[in-house]
Amino acid sequence: MARTKHSDRAASRRPVKTDEPSLGGFREALRVGADFALSDVDTHGTPNYDGGKQDGKRDLGTAEAEQSDLLERLYAESTAGAKRAVLLVVQGMDTSGKGGVMRHVVAVNPEGIKATAFKAPTEEELAHDFLWRIRKALPMAGQLGVFDRSHYEDVLVVRVHDLVPEEEWSTRYETINAFEREVVDSGTTIVKVMLHVSSAEQKERLMERLDRPDKYYKYNPGDVDERKRWHGYMEAYQAALTKCSTDAAPWYVVPADRKWYARLAVQQLLLETLRDMDLTWPAADFDVAAEKARLAAT
Amino acid sequence: MARTKHSDRAASRRPVKTDEPSLGGFREALRVGADFALSDVDTHGTPNYDGGKQDGKRDLGTAEAEQSDLLERLYAESTAGAKRAVLLVVQGMDTSGKGGVMRHVVAVNPEGIKATAFKAPTEEELAHDFLWRIRKALPMAGQLGVFDRSHYEDVLVVRVHDLVPEEEWSTRYETINAFEREVVDSGTTIVKVMLHVSSAEQKERLMERLDRPDKYYKYNPGDVDERKRWHGYMEAYQAALTKCSTDAAPWYVVPADRKWYARLAVQQLLLETLRDMDLTWPAADFDVAAEKARLAAT
Numbered sequence: 001m002a003r004t005k006h007s008d009r010a011a012s013r014r015p016v017k018t019d020e021p022s023l024g025g026f027r028e029a030l031r032v033g034a035d036f037a038l039s040d041v042d043t044h045g046t047p048n049y050d051g052g053k054q055d056g057k058r059d060l061g062t063a064e065a066e067q068s069d070l071l072e073r074l075y076a077e078s079t080a081g082a083k084r085a086v087l088l089v090v091q092g093m094d095t096s097g098k099g100g101v102m103r104h105v106v107a108v109n110p111e112g113i114k115a116t117a118f119k120a121p122t123e124e125e126l127a128h129d130f131l132w133r134i135r136k137a138l139p140m141a142g143q144l145g146v147f148d149r150s151h152y153e154d155v156l157v158v159r160v161h162d163l164v165p166e167e168e169w170s171t172r173y174e175t176i177n178a179f180e181r182e183v184v185d186s187g188t189t190i191v192k193v194m195l196h197v198s199s200a201e202q203k204e205r206l207m208e209r210l211d212r213p214d215k216y217y218k219y220n221p222g223d224v225d226e227r228k229r230w231h232g233y234m235e236a237y238q239a240a241l242t243k244c245s246t247d248a249a250p251w252y253v254v255p256a257d258r259k260w261y262a263r264l265a266v267q268q269l270l271l272e273t274l275r276d277m278d279l280t281w282p283a284a285d286f287d288v289a290a291e292k293a294r295l296a297a298t
Numbered sequence: 299m300a301r302t303k304h305s306d307r308a309a310s311r312r313p314v315k316t317d318e319p320s321l322g323g324f325r326e327a328l329r330v331g332a333d334f335a336l337s338d339v340d341t342h343g344t345p346n347y348d349g350g351k352q353d354g355k356r357d358l359g360t361a362e363a364e365q366s367d368l369l370e371r372l373y374a375e376s377t378a379g380a381k382r383a384v385l386l387v388v389q390g391m392d393t394s395g396k397g398g399v400m401r402h403v404v405a406v407n408p409e410g411i412k413a414t415a416f417k418a419p420t421e422e423e424l425a426h427d428f429l430w431r432i433r434k435a436l437p438m439a440g441q442l443g444v445f446d447r448s449h450y451e452d453v454l455v456v457r458v459h460d461l462v463p464e465e466e467w468s469t470r471y472e473t474i475n476a477f478e479r480e481v482v483d484s485g486t487t488i489v490k491v492m493l494h495v496s497s498a499e500q501k502e503r504l505m506e507r508l509d510r511p512d513k514y515y516k517y518n519p520g521d522v523d524e525r526k527r528w529h530g531y532m533e534a535y536q537a538a539l540t541k542c543s544t545d546a547a548p549w550y551v552v553p554a555d556r557k558w559y560a561r562l563a564v565q566q567l568l569l570e571t572l573r574d575m576d577l578t579w580p581a582a583d584f585d586v587a588a589e590k591a592r593l594a595a596t
Contacts, residue, residue, distance in 0.1 A: 221584050
């Protein structure tokens, strides 16, 4: 709310490219490549960014106008028939900050956003292929879709807990790559982000939830049991990240022990993607002068 | 995005009632009562508010933390089994500022919001009762639902254009009242807001859309034709507002020629409603000390 404090007019007239020094290069810095190793990532690091916490918060705020402008252009072109959309997939261990990304980075015009939090599947969802519920949640043309967890849970928690036999989950990486290729070919740009916290940082964040009555509702005794499988989860993430970081839909790993950095990095990954789309305002599909005359006569 | 710039911790610890002088009384000032006449409303007015534009923008920003806190409590109690939700219905003529309310007032955690923009009904929707698509869009427990247009279109545009016979639309006021009563009884608090612009102000806003290429996409030649039915729309609004402003689900009319006031007023109407719900953090459904010990051992 009150996301853009400047007037609507100022927001719309603001050029997308400004002379202000702007950030860039987060995609190159965070992308999962062929020889990626999750265990090499410093979860406390701030890759591609020299500033501190206060700088990061300021830069997050500064970029809001551009983000808002680009998302409005994405919506606007869809009203003229364009079929493009963007899908942001956010994965990460419990407490990694997925909710904070939703609140601080994603919250814009709620009508332009299709946000879905994937929980444990329902009976109906389990009675379908694992991608059934995912397809239903894809963004429409002009929208920014956001997944809080995703189809990757079907090769993460499912693999760690043996919820289906290995013969089944082991084929899913290929299935996911083919699915994402199809989604991209249909006009939706996919940005996949893993928020990577350390086990020690997770422990602190869980302890905080137990220290504060206003955080109890976020705590589940199962969270402690899951910590015992940390190594298994990291193995499963390593496999998902490397097998499914494709040219069509690359993975980015964002160090997330510092929340301010994770939020800034996700915002910049999204912004860099939007900038590359060359989003322009659609031309009028009516005679502007004639409409002005008709309106003036009312 | 970056809606709450203070830390999560500060937001959660902030008491809902503070010593700062806070606004209040918007519901009483704006509610549609028995002898309400839409034509008496000054669309340029700022009822219940003495400040100017800069004050209004500041107060809108100041109240964000409380709004965020209350909505988190609403969600939190649902995780403990509470069934309450809130539904904000926003109606208004074209250009009245519905989109601005969405961007500046409503945008919070997108996962806590279920926003629906009701357009002209699809064939499938027309093959059902007019409330079918409305029921599907109701918020779940813990959510804030937001309707941009609503079932009231079925007694507004439908009435003005005779899309169904009078025998049919004339029964819908009762049907709507019964439906809203049912929704309220199920635990969802309804806040219905009409953003009220003058015909002259609408003309200016439409002309601006024709003056600016980045606004063309918002313009439709049909908008001018609709202006010719202004009086019919005001009659239809007058009927809907008075027939359907019930104790269970009252209507509020917000003067909307000044966008900053309309946004502030809708925010305050929502806030006053949330404050009345006595939202508290749910108690832990686990043994806090035991969990701390288990976590510490990991």
